Amino acid sequence: MTITGQPGPARGPVPAPARAAGTPPLAERMRAFGTTIFAEMSALATRTGSINLGQGFPDTDGPEEVLAAARQAISDGHNQYPPGRGIPELRQAIAADRERRRGQRFDPETEVLVTAGATEAITAAVLALCEAGDEVIALEPTYDSYAASIALAGARLVPVRLEPPDFGVDLDRLAAAITPRTRLLLINTPHNPTGRVLDEQELAGIARLAVAHDLLVITDEVYEHLVYDGEHLPLARFPGMAERTITVSSAGKTFAVTGWKIGWACARPELITAITTTKQFLTYVNGAPFQWAVATGLGLPDSVITTIRDDLRAGRDLLADGLRAAGLEPFRCQGTYFLTVDVARLGFDDGLDFCRRLPELCGVVAVPSRVFYTDPGPAASFVRFAFCKRPAVLSAAAERLATLSPR
Ligand SMILES: *Cc1c(COP(=O)(O)O)cnc(C)c1O
Numbered sequence: 001m002t003i004t005g006q007p008g009p010a011r012g013p014v015p016a017p018a019r020a021a022g023t024p025p026l027a028e029r030m031r032a033f034g035t036t037i038f039a040e041m042s043a044l045a046t047r048t049g050s051i052n053l054g055q056g057f058p059d060t061d062g063p064e065e066v067l068a069a070a071r072q073a074i075s076d077g078h079n080q081y082p083p084g085r086g087i088p089e090l091r092q093a094i095a096a097d098r099e100r101r102r103g104q105r106f107d108p109e110t111e112v113l114v115t116a117g118a119t120e121a122i123t124a125a126v127l128a129l130c131e132a133g134d135e136v137i138a139l140e141p142t143y144d145s146y147a148a149s150i151a152l153a154g155a156r157l158v159p160v161r162l163e164p165p166d167f168g169v170d171l172d173r174l175a176a177a178i179t180p181r182t183r184l185l186l187i188n189t190p191h192n193p194t195g196r197v198l199d200e201q202e203l204a205g206i207a208r209l210a211v212a213h214d215l216l217v218i219t220d221e222v223y224e225h226l227v228y229d230g231e232h233l234p235l236a237r238f239p240g241m242a243e244r245t246i247t248v249s250s251a252g253k254t255f256a257v258t259g260w261k262i263g264w265a266c267a268r269p270e271l272i273t274a275i276t277t278t279k280q281f282l283t284y285v286n287g288a289p290f291q292w293a294v295a296t297g298l299g300l301p302d303s304v305i306t307t308i309r310d311d312l313r314a315g316r317d318l319l320a321d322g323l324r325a326a327g328l329e330p331f332r333c334q335g336t337y338f339l340t341v342d343v344a345r346l347g348f349d350d351g352l353d354f355c356r357r358l359p360e361l362c363g364v365v366a367v368p369s370r371v372f373y374t375d376p377g378p379a380a381s382f383v384r385f386a387f388c389k390r391p392a393v394l395s396a397a398a399e400r401l402a403t404l405s406p407r
Contacts, residue, residue: 044359053397059388070289087114091109115279118263121248131183143193158177185216315388328345352368
């Protein structure tokens with residue numbers, strides 16, 4: 001804006017750069033991103049009538065109290081643009097939740113921002129904090145939106161691989177990935193797709209490196225409540241981290257309402273102000289009635305969330321048995337919606353090939369983990385199955401999978 005009388009950025013016609021004839025319409029920085037594998041695999045599931053364990057969304061609704069609160073909010077007329085940072089009631093509920101469940105203190109006025117899902121929180125943060133050419137280190141395999149956000153910012157993704165069987169963070173490898181261009185660490189725990197929950201020693205090591213190199217950190221904790229063994233520890237609570245960490249979470253996974261797209265970022269005021277500056281031009285705001293419903297949800301007794309978690313743990317165990325019966329021993333999964341297997345055990349060295357054939361082999365759809373890597377290497381034969389489905393669906397899938405046998 002130019003209200004101070006200072007000249008603003010030049011507006012008006014700028015000569016278009018020459019585009020060669022036949023150049024595809026998609027901007028170069030996005031060309032690596034075609035249709036996602038989830039779209040391909042979901043279409044395959046529909047076409048073949050297969051059980052879709054590809055994309056991670058629950059096939060049941062969230063808690064009735066939370067759904068009722070959304071209906072009530074619509075009836076009560078909460079249907080116009082909410083405040084840019086989110087309704088105060090939700091920001092207060094988020095701050096109270098972080099304090100009660102995680103021992104973290106945030107001022108709801110200045111340190112909490114409601115976003116269109118965790119996805120927007122992460123994208124807005126990367127766009128707000130990175131200059132073109134900056135490097136962003138992320139644990140690989142990476143959730144699919146990370147690489148795209150980093151590309152949109154003109155920054156560069158520097159992957160640090162988590163290796164099977166335990167998918168732990170190799171701190172030497174992480175240290176070696178840090179350069180003078182490193183701006184951000186993008187950490188995800190509980191980790192999608194591996195199901196790994198980072199432990200105290202790993203998080204302390206990450207924190208030491210972030211402090212030593214004065215890095216900002218985004219921590220994607222959308223599965224913070226979906227931990228089946230172990231304990232979720234927030235990275236922002238480690239020494240020196242509160243001032244440099246943007247903690248991201250979302251109602252989608254916690255309350256099994258992934259279509260609502262209510263997420264949030266919590267951080268020190270200067271960081272939240274920077275992220276808000278970008279966020280206001282992405283969506284401005286979203287989901288007014290759902291913001292009220294999530295505020296209600298966060299205030300409900302813990303049993304609401306622990307019931308969802310316990311049902312998911314049972315789902316994990318049911319699907320794991322089916323995979324074992326097929327000769328596919330899953331890697332340990334401590335949290336999230338996903339089990340990973342290595343289909344090399346069935347004679348496939350390419351998980352994509354396996355996933356394309358799985359509907360015809362046994363009527364189930366999964367996704368190849370290679371899509372979560374810049375260069376999959378030995379992970380090319382890994383496949384991810386979602387278990388956030390009803391018990392009847394998982395039993396049917398387990399029975400079908402059990403008919404697979406080594407080639
Ligand atoms: C589902 C998911 C997200 C996206 O959350 P939304 O709130 O739906 O935007 C972000 N990160 C990870 C690791 C996820 O699995």
